Amino acid sequence: MSFLRRLTQAFAPPPRAGLDRHLAMAVLLLEIAAADFSRSEEELGLIRKQLLTGLQLDASSAEALLSRALDRSDAAISMHEFVALLNEELDAAGKRELLSWLWQVALADGRLAPHEEGRIRQLADLLFIPHADFVQTRLAAGA
Structure with missing residues (x-):
């Protein structure tokens, strides 16, 4: 094997072992639940x-x-x-629905912590969700 091939394999991203769309969505939901440094029973139940x-x-x-x-x-x-x-597998409607779920989790314990809102904003940007959709889903969730 050539030196260049070994070098590129060494820096290749790790395979997504056991990762699927549902697992990725669940992890993001848990990320929001933990954004305020605790996962409440209300959030986990939701x-x-x-x-x-x-x-x-x-x-x-x-x-x-x-x-x-x-x-x-x-x-x-x-x-x-x-x-x-999720960027590979979800279309715009799927991303908006996931964003709506993220807002619901953030509000499940009755309050919206600044860290939760900031994390949702960051994830929305990483998922290439337009700002107008970010605002609409936030308002629809009651935040």
Whole structure:
């Protein structure tokens, strides 16, 4: 193997082992729940509900997904791999729906912390969601 090939493989991004769209979405939801430095039961309950109804999962699949997402979220250094996958797999409507879910999680405990709003704004930018959609989904969520 050539030196150049070994060098490029050494700096290649790691494979997305076991990462799918649903897991990436769940990790972002958990990221918002933890943005104010704690994950409340209200937030976790809402995320379970979103996985059940929004992704049309049965209870055991939703719990398994949430468990995997908690592990990945706690181990993640950045959200890049999750956001990159969602940029590849979600269309504009899917991204708006995810943004709406993020707002709902941020508001689940009855208050919107500045860190939560800032993190949602950052994720919206990384997902290439237009600012008008950011504002509309925020208002629709009641923030």
